[in-house]
Amino acid sequence: MAQAPDLTAPKRPVSHSTLGRAQRWSWMFQRISGVVLIVLIFTHLFINLWWGDGINQIDFAFVAGKLASPFWQWFDFLMLTLAMIHGANGMRMIIDDYARNPAWRATLQWALRIATVIIVVLGTLVLFTFDPCPADADPSLLPSLCEDI
Amino acid sequence: MSPATTLYRGHEGMWMWVVHRTTGVAVFFFLLVHVLDTALVRVSPEAYNEVIGSYKTPLYAIIEAGLVAAIALHAFNGLRIIAVDRSTWALRHQRQLVWAVWIGFAILMLGFLPRHLMHAFGGA
Numbered sequence: 001m002a003q004a005p006d007l008t009a010p011k012r013p014v015s016h017s018t019l020g021r022a023q024r025w026s027w028m029f030q031r032i033s034g035v036v037l038i039v040l041i042f043t044h045l046f047i048n049l050w051w052g053d054g055i056n057q058i059d060f061a062f063v064a065g066k067l068a069s070p071f072w073q074w075f076d077f078l079m080l081t082l083a084m085i086h087g088a089n090g091m092r093m094i095i096d097d098y099a100r101n102p103a104w105r106a107t108l109q110w111a112l113r114i115a116t117v118i119i120v121v122l123g124t125l126v127l128f129t130f131d132p133c134p135a136d137a138d139p140s141l142l143p144s145l146c147e148d149i
Numbered sequence: 150m151s152p153a154t155t156l157y158r159g160h161e162g163m164w165m166w167v168v169h170r171t172t173g174v175a176v177f178f179f180l181l182v183h184v185l186d187t188a189l190v191r192v193s194p195e196a197y198n199e200v201i202g203s204y205k206t207p208l209y210a211i212i213e214a215g216l217v218a219a220i221a222l223h224a225f226n227g228l229r230i231i232a233v234d235r236s237t238w239a240l241r242h243q244r245q246l247v248w249a250v251w252i253g254f255a256i257l258m259l260g261f262l263p264r265h266l267m268h269a270f271g272g273a
Contacts, residue, residue: 050261055268055269119184
């Protein structure tokens, strides 16, 4: 059985006044967004996966029918951005904990930042430039609201 | 195992920390994939329906159940973390609150799993 490592003082002192401020904001954001995300994601799962026909109802017509409404556009936008920042902030802490080599840690942190920005921008563009009734599409695949157009 | 060999003693708090990290990482990677698959609504109805159709298979039905389980555990344990941090009562009772997390998780899964599996496997 391996011995527990000795706890030695860090070689480089850490400034607790500045580290503390950033980390406190990070922790506050994690809690507040976490509570909001519980409401958003549980609603999302209830409507899409439990209500009605559950997983079987999910197709283009279902998603387009929802995203045609500004309420669900903004609901999904808030869920997307909060979930990505909450998740990326958690991943940032995990990378800091386990990636001990500085170059490797920097690579992972940058990959995380780039992936987060790409996903948030892509998701936002889709939510707000999306056409629920594309003109050249098979009408049988479209939501019922397209019949009125 | 002698208690002196490790800094960690394996009590409830440590295991819930492990649960919180693993479920968090799992949900994060699912989220990346989920935004990409939903982005296909911008490509064409056919493209979206084809990819989302693969979610309606028995294997994915099980994975979705695991995803909901991970989200529920992460959510309830997150509330426990906030409570323990904000209230000395919750701090004193943090072990009982671990049980509250698992009971809340069990109730939610009992409400979700039968219905989801019926949807997925054709009973409803």
